[in-house]
Amino acid sequence: MSRKRLTRRQFVAATAMSSAALITAPYVRGAYAAGKLSIGFWDHWVPGANQASTDLVNEWAAKEKVEVSIDYITSNNKKIELTAAAEAQAKSGHDILQMPSWWPHAYSENLEPLNDVMEPLIKQNGEVNGTVKYLAQSGGKWLAVPATPGSQIKGPCSRIDLMKKYANIDVQEMYPAGGPPKADNWTMDTFLKAAEACQKGGFPFGIGLGETTDSVDTAGAIFQAFGAELVNAKGDITVKTDQVRQAMEYYKKLIAFLPADAPSWDDASNNKWLISGRGALIMNPPSAWAVAKRDAPQVAEQCWTHGFPAGPKGRFAPFLPYFWGVWSFGKNKEAAKSLLVHLSSPAAIEKFVSVSGGYDLPAYANLTKLKTWAEEGPPKGTLFHYPDPYHQQTLSIAASPAPPKIAQQIYFQATLTKMGLRFARGETLEQALAWAEGECEGFMRS
Known part of the structure; x- marks a missing residue:
């Protein structure tokens, strides 16, 4: 696996990663997704957080026999937004690209519908908030999957x-x-x-x-x-x-x-x-x-x-969420969808939250009371209400x-x-x- 890391100001030491077992993607046809897959992830500010993404992808890739390459793209100077614009125009680039809040609608004509990913995830993880629906749905289609890393x-x-x-x-x-x-x-x-x-x-x-x-x-x-x-x-x-x-x-x-x-x-x-x-x-x-x-x-x-x-x-x-989108011109859409289900499992989300020290936020209603937010300090519990665990806000x-x-x-x-x-x-x-x-x-x- 190749990995390109672009530097950004780092602001918090990484905490221990969760060891919970990951849930297998439920809908992949055949024994393996197979082939190659290229991913552009947002370059996280927290030391160690990118490694969590790499580890989760590697685990999935080893099981599904897929050769994966990852680029970590900084948001400094709008690099990740410029990457999205260039790939959409060229109709070529990563299979999966992580993008900021407004971009699923901006590139809706170039994104693969992901209803077959989101509908099972909502059943598994709970309903997503209204802002995620507003930013990632169009005409009854899911344009992207809410990404835990970077969402805040x-x-x-x-x-x-x-x-x-x-x-x-x-x-x-x-x-x-x-x-x-x-x-x-x-x-x-x-x-x-x-x-x-x-x-x-x-x-x-x-x-x-x-x-x-x-x-x-x-x-x-x-x-x-x-x-x-x-x-x-x-x-x-x-x-x-x-x-x-x-x-x-x-x-x-x-x-x-x-x-x-x-x-x-x-x-x-x-x-x-x-x-x-x-x-x-x-x-x-x-x-x-x-x-x-x-x-x-x-x-x-x-x-x-x-x-x-x-x-x-x-x-x-x-609320400012990130999303994972699958380009409609991507070469391995089935593998891309399989990986997004893997990255959206409760165990994977718990790992993202833990390694980011509680910064990263899942969009799903059933995943707002993870132990990281209760235990972070000083003072202990300072982040308990950060994810709105009792859903008292819009x-x-x-x-x-x-x-x-x-x-x-x-x-x-x-x-x-x-x-x-x-x-x-x-x-x-x-x-x-x-x-x-x-x-x-x-x-x-x-």
């Missing part, structure tokens, strides 16, 4: 001590390790009051207002908590609604309590904010906590990951439920954060809404 929730990671001291909120009591949330009072109003109190105390919430995914994902959860949609599921522009106005008024109030340079933040900024000890809360997967565990243990031992506050329309968690992606090819443009143009900043910096609400409406009209035409 960007929920609140709070400083236990600072939230108690300045906001009078005990996040461990609100989201106890090993038990269901007691978060009825954890609302958008409570969140806003806590942001103000921590800002006055000198430890503002570290929420970005930039154009990269962390900022956009947080804005999306805020808007969805108010039922605010720029474009609805039918493709109608719905910017000038009471729900959008309500979300914008709230967002403007929150922006006043955030760091002055938050509009220039990228996806590394909130991590640095937490690790430096300057902030009481960020919105992020456990990568920032993991780096703090290594570089600032006094910060890490005060971190607690938990759910998002509830708004008038519910509690939403920013896992969402910013700009949904607009048709994905429109929502993708709203997302990558950071329309939500831009319109919020325009309002916060002095434009009237109607001016900011008119600007956003014009942007969405342009997305419709493109």
Whole structure:
């Protein structure tokens, strides 16, 4: 097996891998899939996580007598997205390619339908969340399989001590390790009051207002908590609604309590904010906590990951999944499908979660209470509520439920954060809404 590794900043030591036995693919015809198979996996940030993928593939390949080659492709400088674009255009490349959230719809015409993979997996692992369906289904067809490696929730990671001291909120009591949330009072109003109190105390919430995914994902959860949609599921522009106005008024109030340079933040900024000890809360997967565990243990031992506050329309968690797609021009589709079933078995998923230190998230309802999340620390149980084990949140992606090819443009143009900043910096609400409406009209035409 060949393996190409592209370097990326690494952020957490690998933990021990699960030894549970893997489940055999149930539908492969004949004794062996046989032949050759080429795979392009996302190059994981966690040391050792790529090896887990390699080991699982090797185990399957040895049994099925398939010669496999793997490339690990970094997401730095959009390398994995550029690879997908080049392969789709050339109609040649890997048989399986791991791709970020929006790309199954972008390349739907070049992807092999995977209903025969997903339907048995859902029976085995439980239902998948609505965002996975939104991003990976089209016209009744499954375009891709949700990949555990790389998939993440960007929920609140709070400083236990600072939230108690300045906001009078005990996040461990609100989201106890090993038990269901007691978060009825954890609302958008409570969140806003806590942001103000921590800002006055000198430890503002570290929420970005930039154009990269962390900022956009947080804005999306805020808007969805108010039922605010720029474009609805039918493709109608719905910017000038009471729900959008309500979300914008709230967002403007929150922006006043955030760091002055938050509009220039990228996806590394909130991590640095937490690790430096300057902030009481960020919105992020456990990568920032993991780096703090290594570089600032006094910060890490005060971190607690938990759910998002509830708004008038519910509690939403920013969810950013990866997918495995099988190209329709691939040379060994049957083997590719067999391998994806293998990589999606409960034992394989448990291995992915364990080796990533709890960072990787399965999309299946029955696999949100694995032991890794209960045992990781310090403090022990800090990640217990990261996968939303009691399903009390709607896992969402910013700009949904607009048709994905429109929502993708709203997302990558950071329309939500831009319109919020325009309002916060002095434009009237109607001016900011008119600007956003014009942007969405342009997305419709493109």
